[in-house]
Amino acid sequence: MKHEWSIVAPGSLPPAASVPRLGAVASTAAPAPAAQRLWLAVHLPRFTLDMALRGNTTRKACVLVEGEGRQQRITQANAEATRLGMRTGLPLSAAHALGEVLAFTRVPAVEQQALQQLCAWAYQFTPVLAPLPPDGLIMEVRGSLGLFGGLHGLLSRLRRELRQLGFQAVAFGTAPTPTAAHWLARARQTAPVESLAALPAALSQVPLDVMGLPARLLQDFCGIGIRTIGECLRLPRDSLARRFTPELLLTLDRALGRQPDPVPAFELPACFASRIDLLWEIHHAQGLGLAMERLLHELTGVLRAQASAIRQLDWQLHHADGSVSRHSINLLQQSRDLPHLFRLSREYFLRQQIGSPVRGISLEAARFERLPAVTEGDLFSPAKASAETESWPQFVERLRARLGDEALRGLSTRADHRPERASCATVVRQAQRARPVGTPTGSRRWPDRPLWLTRTPVPLSTEDGRPSFDGPLELTAERERIQTGWWDGAEVARDYFIARNQHGSRLWIFRELAGARGWYLHGIFE
Amino acid sequence: MTLEELMRRARLWRAGEVSAEGGLSTGFDALDAMLPGGGWPHPGLIEILASRPGIGALRLLLPALAALGRRQQWLIWVAPPYLPNAPAMEAAGLELSRVLLIDVDAASATGAAARRPTRRQQTAAEREFWAFEQALRFMDAGAALYWPGTLAPLALRRLQLACEAGGSLGVLFRSPDCAGQASPAALRLLLSPVAGSTEVTVQVLKCRGSLQTRECRLAL
Numbered sequence: 081m082k083h084e085w086s087i088v089a090p091g092s093l094p095p096a097a098s099v100p101r102l103g104a105v106a107s108t109a110a111p112a113p114a115a116q117r118l119w120l121a122v123h124l125p126r127f128t129l130d131m132a133l134r135g136n137t138t139r140k141a142c143v144l145v146e147g148e149g150r151q152q153r154i155t156q157a158n159a160e161a162t163r164l165g166m167r168t169g170l171p172l173s174a175a176h177a178l179g180e181v182l183a184f185t186r187v188p189a190v191e192q193q194a195l196q197q198l199c200a201w202a203y204q205f206t207p208v209l210a211p212l213p214p215d216g217l218i219m220e221v222r223g224s225l226g227l228f229g230g231l232h233g234l235l236s237r238l239r240r241e242l243r244q245l246g247f248q249a250v251a252f253g254t255a256p257t258p259t260a261a262h263w264l265a266r267a268r269q270t271a272p273v274e275s276l277a278a279l280p281a282a283l284s285q286v287p288l289d290v291m292g293l294p295a296r297l298l299q300d301f302c303g304i305g306i307r308t309i310g311e312c313l314r315l316p317r318d319s320l321a322r323r324f325t326p327e328l329l330l331t332l333d334r335a336l337g338r339q340p341d342p343v344p345a346f347e348l349p350a351c352f353a354s355r356i357d358l359l360w361e362i363h364h365a366q367g368l369g370l371a372m373e374r375l376l377h378e379l380t381g382v383l384r385a386q387a388s389a390i391r392q393l394d395w396q397l398h399h400a401d402g403s404v405s406r407h408s409i410n411l412l413q414q415s416r417d418l419p420h421l422f423r424l425s426r427e428y429f430l431r432q433q434i435g436s437p438v439r440g441i442s443l444e445a446a447r448f449e450r451l452p453a454v455t456e457g458d459l460f461s462p463a464k465a466s467a468e469t470e471s472w473p474q475f476v477e478r479l480r481a482r483l484g485d486e487a488l489r490g491l492s493t494r495a496d497h498r499p500e501r502a503s504c505a506t507v508v509r510q511a512q513r514a515r516p517v518g519t520p521t522g523s524r525r526w527p528d529r530p531l532w533l534t535r536t537p538v539p540l541s542t543e544d545g546r547p548s549f550d551g552p553l554e555l556t557a558e559r560e561r562i563q564t565g566w567w568d569g570a571e572v573a574r575d576y577f578i579a580r581n582q583h584g585s586r587l588w589i590f591r592e593l594a595g596a597r598g599w600y601l602h603g604i605f606e
Numbered sequence: 607m608t609l610e611e612l613m614r615r616a617r618l619w620r621a622g623e624v625s626a627e628g629g630l631s632t633g634f635d636a637l638d639a640m641l642p643g644g645g646w647p648h649p650g651l652i653e654i655l656a657s658r659p660g661i662g663a664l665r666l667l668l669p670a671l672a673a674l675g676r677r678q679q680w681l682i683w684v685a686p687p688y689l690p691n692a693p694a695m696e697a698a699g700l701e702l703s704r705v706l707l708i709d710v711d712a713a714s715a716t717g718a719a720a721r722r723p724t725r726r727q728q729t730a731a732e733r734e735f736w737a738f739e740q741a742l743r744f745m746d747a748g749a750a751l752y753w754p755g756t757l758a759p760l761a762l763r764r765l766q767l768a769c770e771a772g773g774s775l776g777v778l779f780r781s782p783d784c785a786g787q788a789s790p791a792a793l794r795l796l797l798s799p800v801a802g803s804t805e806v807t808v809q810v811l812k813c814r815g816s817l818q819t820r821e822c823r824l825a826l
Contacts, residue, residue, distance in 0.1 A: 471746075472746055475740070475744050476706070479740065482733065482736070487710050487737075488706060488708055489706075489707040489709070490702075490703075490705065490706060490707070491705045492692060492702055492703075493692040499691070502691075502692065502693050503690070503692035503693060504692070505689075505707060529691055529693050529694035529697065530691055530694060531664055531690065531695065531698070532659075532664075532686075532687070532688035532689065532690065532691060533689045533691045534689070580804075583657070583658045583661075584658060584661045584806070585661055586660050587660055603688075603691060604659055604660040604688060605660060605662075606659065606660055606661075606665055
């Protein structure tokens with residue numbers, strides 16, 4: 081029996097979408113305009129399981145179970161479990177008989193938060209998107225096709241980046257309406273549907289269980305022999321509404337584009353917080369590499385979505401005994417470059433002691449800063465500086481992460497006549513600007529100074545009243561008297577001489593004028 | 607492929623032929639005249655073996671380091687045995703805003719003879735070696751100077767490759783006991799004082815290219 085669909089929804093239909101008549105030739109309908117929206121649904125069938133396994137690579141069979149007690153059945157299984165024969169619907173006890181298996185259960189709050197996080201990450205592809213609980217996203221991509229290289233380019237990029245985040249199983253569905261795209265994704269029909277007119281044909285073979293109907297309704301449909309959406313569409317509308325529910329009719333109309341299908345607006349979270357729990361305890365920093373990389377992938381995706389960068393990474397390690405240790409990595413320059421952040425974090429943790437074994441790691445980033453539009457280098461700088469090579473602040477950060485903040489020092493002079501204060505090692509804070517060529521230096525009027533200073537003056541032994549260091553020292557040149565420092569209490573009273581020993585080394589020694597009048601070595605003329 | 611093409615295309619070096627690599631002028635005419643390439647091999651690894659501190663190993667390099675500073679390139683000092691004295695460096699012409707000092711173990715002994723290293727000192731030496739290698743690989747580094755403890759020949763090879771990768775000048779200051787050890791460095795110099803005068807004898811132990819004379823005397 082074939083019936084004509086003759087209802088036209090008021091107002092909000094896209095123009096030129098004509099009523100499809102089953103059994104009639106549809107080519108007389110005018111083509112849909114190019115500005116029509118294209119919805120992409122991303123379905124992650126193993127979402128919960130992949131979230132649990134993100135932090136480790138494991139060859140064990142892992143399954144997700146639902147139910148109580150002896151009724152626990154498998155709902156999701158990873159590749160290794162599938163290979164051993166554990167399919168969805170199998171009781172857990174039967175799975176244990178097939179081989180060693182790790183079982184996980186769902187925590188709905190964690191799942192929901194993770195889905196919101198994934199939406200924030202996917203915001204970099206389009207601003208019109210929403211989560212489809214429990215395990216999917218819906219995105220409007222018509223406007224993004226140009227930037228990402230067409231639908232094919234966008235899908236391959238999404239697949240690759242989701243795999244880097246840790247989601248191995250991904251299915252896409254593309255249709256002019258969100259509901260239809262969702263159903264196509266869940267049915268694993270990846271062929272894109274470009275126009276509303278082609279929708280009924282595309283949906284005709286899709287099984288009914290993708291619609292998310294209650295089990296009783298599905299059973300009723302099975303009872304009357306309806307298994308696919310196409311068969312459902314052929315039933316008379318009024319009897320469908322009467323015998324089942326009016327919502328069912330509304331859903332079908334939304335899928336076919338006759339009724340508006342609104343998608344709630346997604347609000348971007350203001351900060352980033354994500355956590356990965358590890359399957360087993362980690363004792364060394366090397367074991368954290370994969371979890372850190374996955375968290376940083378998420379973070380850089382969220383940063384790219386908001387065109388921002390960060391200056392501080394807050395890592396938290398959740399230890400087996402329940403304590404949480406916080407580690408902050410500060411950056412000299414704001415960045416959202418994934419390899420750079422990963423290198424910094426890895427070298428930081430290699431240097432730190434982890435302490436007690438770690439069960440989970442989380443990453444937080446609170447302050448997002450807008451990236452400045454100005455670039456650092458200029459067009460005519462020497463050929464060595466290019467976008468791929470490291471800049472000076474990145475290099476210094478990398479060294480600091482590995483060696484510690486105290487190990488790096490700059491050098492500068494101070495206006496002080498006491499030699500140990502005239503030269504000071506400064507903390508390297510940020511990229512220093514060079515002094516322009518030609519500015520006069522103040523030290524030209526000073527007499528000869530040694531290139532090296534000893535850290536503290538070294539007392540010299542005396543032979544026959546003459547100082548000796550590696551042999552007797554012969555004093556050359558005039559002495560130089562350096563005295564007082566009353567303004568800060570570090571008084572000195574010394575007579576400095578340049579001395580040469582028998583092996584040819586030139587040394588800078590002094591004699592105390594007060595007290596013991598001992599001889600000391602203070603510098604070496606290298 | 608004919609012999610001429612092979613000579614032209616492949617990196618073949620014929621003994622007697624002066625090296626075509628650009629040299630960074632040392633600032634001392636006698637040394638420039640002696641070294642192949644007319645100066646320090648840039649990029650390349652240089653080893654300076656000085657029998658004593660204070661005879662002028664660093665002073666030998668100062669003109670070249672000042673030239674690099676004028677080109678706004680960075681100068682990285684790894685594990686210096688003493689504290690660098692800023693006014694003296696400035697008087698010698700170094701660009702202080704482009705100087706970075708890396709000292710992992712700030713309380714380390716000043717150039718003491720090698721005691722048996724404890725475990726903590728060993729890891730500090732490894733970290734210094736890593737920092738030196740990273741400094742050599744960094745593109746904007748003009749030169750990096752290092753005062754190592756003991757180095758294996760394989761480690762020297764890594765440093766030589768890092769110099770070429772980063773296009774920088776790497777200088778190692780070692781003791782003359784290492785003169786007998788084989789080394790892949792591009793240039794090896796031995797400094798010894800001349801008794802009774804302020805001059806220093808610079809002897810070339812190894813270089814790339816042919817030499818007219820093996821040693822010269824400089825007043826540093």
